[in-house]
Amino acid sequence: NAGVMQNPRHLVRRRGQEARLRCSPMKGHSHVYWYRQLPEEGLKFMVYLQKENIIDESGMPKERFSAEFPKEGPSILRIQQVVRGDSAAYFCASSPLGGQSYNEQFFGPGTRLTVL
């Protein structure tokens, strides 16, 4: 039973380019959470999605960031017109029981985004 998969593991972009980060949840999990970790910081919640629905995007920056979790395929976190401050590790987590406080989330290995 494969764990949460994220790709690419490392992504380098120049300022102004687009970054696309992909996440495949664990088998049987239909709840996906995205988090961002800046250097020397803890993980910060960005967005929570179920299949075809954004449930909570209260942690997402208002501009340039978007997320989706289509009926088929992985969840995608998209960052348009990247800036240096977007450089961070982006982690995806999946859960069998999202939408409530009592849920254990299982994390992928992360995508490390570097903006030159």
Place this chain on the structure above:
Amino acid sequence: DQQVKQNSPSLSVQEGRISILNCDYTNSMFDYFLWYKKYPAEGPTFLISISSIKDKNEDGRFTVFLNKSAKHLSLHIVPSQPGDSAVYFCAASAKGSQGNLIFGKGTKLSVKP
């Protein structure tokens, strides 16, 4: 405004001894707490959790204690092993939330042989 605080950035312990990692929180709506372990260049790995209706949960060498009145929890690892060396994150989720986790900044544990 940090709702989950891990005030010790690092902790060094001798192999075989007990490691105690501490975490404080400010939000009284938190009702579920989790500890994650993280190695460099990897994602966090779930270790143990506790709900607010309990004050202790044990799993092998790992025990989490919750003191609701003090808004404090701790993770005990005994006996500590060199493979336990990693960054440990405390996380919490709030009653009525969609389950998003609020993380502390982490404590780097070094277990020396």
